[in-house]
Amino acid sequence: MNLDKLQLSPLQRIILTTDGSITTVLEALFGEVMVETRLQKLARANRRMARLLGIERGEEVNVREVSLNSMHRALVYAVSLTPIGRIEESFREEIMKEDVPIGRILKKLKIEYRREIRDYSAVGAGKNIAQALGLNRNELLLRRNYHIFREGKVMMNITEFFPYRLFGDATPTPSP
Amino acid sequence: MNLDKLQLSPLQRIILTTDGSITTVLEALFGEVMVETRLQKLARANRRMARLLGIERGEEVNVREVSLNSMHRALVYAVSLTPIGRIEESFREEIMKEDVPIGRILKKLKIEYRREIRDYSAVGAGKNIAQALGLNRNELLLRRNYHIFREGKVMMNITEFFPYRLFGDATPTPSP
Numbered sequence: 001m002n003l004d005k006l007q008l009s010p011l012q013r014i015i016l017t018t019d020g021s022i023t024t025v026l027e028a029l030f031g032e033v034m035v036e037t038r039l040q041k042l043a044r045a046n047r048r049m050a051r052l053l054g055i056e057r058g059e060e061v062n063v064r065e066v067s068l069n070s071m072h073r074a075l076v077y078a079v080s081l082t083p084i085g086r087i088e089e090s091f092r093e094e095i096m097k098e099d100v101p102i103g104r105i106l107k108k109l110k111i112e113y114r115r116e117i118r119d120y121s122a123v124g125a126g127k128n129i130a131q132a133l134g135l136n137r138n139e140l141l142l143r144r145n146y147h148i149f150r151e152g153k154v155m156m157n158i159t160e161f162f163p164y165r166l167f168g169d170a171t172p173t174p175s176p
Numbered sequence: 177m178n179l180d181k182l183q184l185s186p187l188q189r190i191i192l193t194t195d196g197s198i199t200t201v202l203e204a205l206f207g208e209v210m211v212e213t214r215l216q217k218l219a220r221a222n223r224r225m226a227r228l229l230g231i232e233r234g235e236e237v238n239v240r241e242v243s244l245n246s247m248h249r250a251l252v253y254a255v256s257l258t259p260i261g262r263i264e265e266s267f268r269e270e271i272m273k274e275d276v277p278i279g280r281i282l283k284k285l286k287i288e289y290r291r292e293i294r295d296y297s298a299v300g301a302g303k304n305i306a307q308a309l310g311l312n313r314n315e316l317l318l319r320r321n322y323h324i325f326r327e328g329k330v331m332m333n334i335t336e337f338f339p340y341r342l343f344g345d346a347t348p349t350p351s352p
């Protein structure tokens with residue numbers, strides 16, 4: 001769906017456009033954020049993935065799907081693709097731990113990088129994400145995709161899905 | 177003033193804690209943001225500045241004070257200290273242009289970096305900032321200070337001042 005046709009709240013606009021850690025924004029809104037890992041696997045890059053990440057077909061990619069949750073609800077569904085050859089051992093360990101948001105890993109390891117937002121759109125939740133976030137399958141999601149660049153190369157590609165409703169109200173009730 | 181004693185709105189918390197471009201957040205809220213330069217000069221680092229930036233006393237530092245404004249009002253006052261020896265010619269040219277926010281320069285030049293928030297507090301506006309932002313001298317400001325690191329060194333130190341009132345309401349009226 002074309003985003004221009006949706007009325008976006010200030011919060012929705014911040015969340016779609018920020019080049020900062022989304023975890024940090026969510027924690028400012030909802031209090032502590034936790035990761036729930038839905039999928040974590042190593043895959044060989046197919047043609048599409050290789051082109052997206054700028055790697056060779058067949059190279060190893062870490063695929064991770066998580067929800068970020070506050071104490072009270074699921075906030076975001078995130079899919080990350082990380083070419084294993086582009087991250088060091090310490091990063092790999094953190095990302096495999098299954099409970100640490102990417103933003104917090106980057107911060108902890110003091111990694112210098114650049115987030116480049118590639119596109120955003122509005123989509124229906126679909127079965128998988130609806131289940132993970134506890135939503136109706138037809139629920140409207142805001143979706144964005146961005147690269148994290150390090151040393152001029154794509155270190156990660158991330159797609160995030162936010163329930164439109166959750167961020168439509170500019171004053172969510174934070175955790176106490 | 178101790179921030180713990182203030183009730184912070186979701187927006188105030190986002191603005192104080194984000195490690196993303198503050199210009200991008202402001203544009204999500206208020207529409208296009210412009211820079212108005214209040215001061216731009218080269219200075220020799222004194223002892224305090226040298227310690228803050230991790231440089232030698234006497235090294236050249238670009239001191240820049242600006243307000244970031246929407247079409248309708250002044251939003252933020254920002255003071256940046258940039259050791260000249262740590263930025264390339266292209267960056268220097270951009271920063272001297274006087275009309276480009278730092279976040280936009282970093283993006284344009286595709287610079288990889290890390291923002292590290294050092295502290296935040298609440299302060300009175302004082303004469304200088306009150307005048308620049310069109311506020312009463314006793315107006316309450318939220319203040320934060322952070323480093324922008326590149327290649328493990330402080331490339332800039334930035335202090336931002338936000339009128340507490342302006343971000344207290346979570347639904348500011350954006351520009352049309």
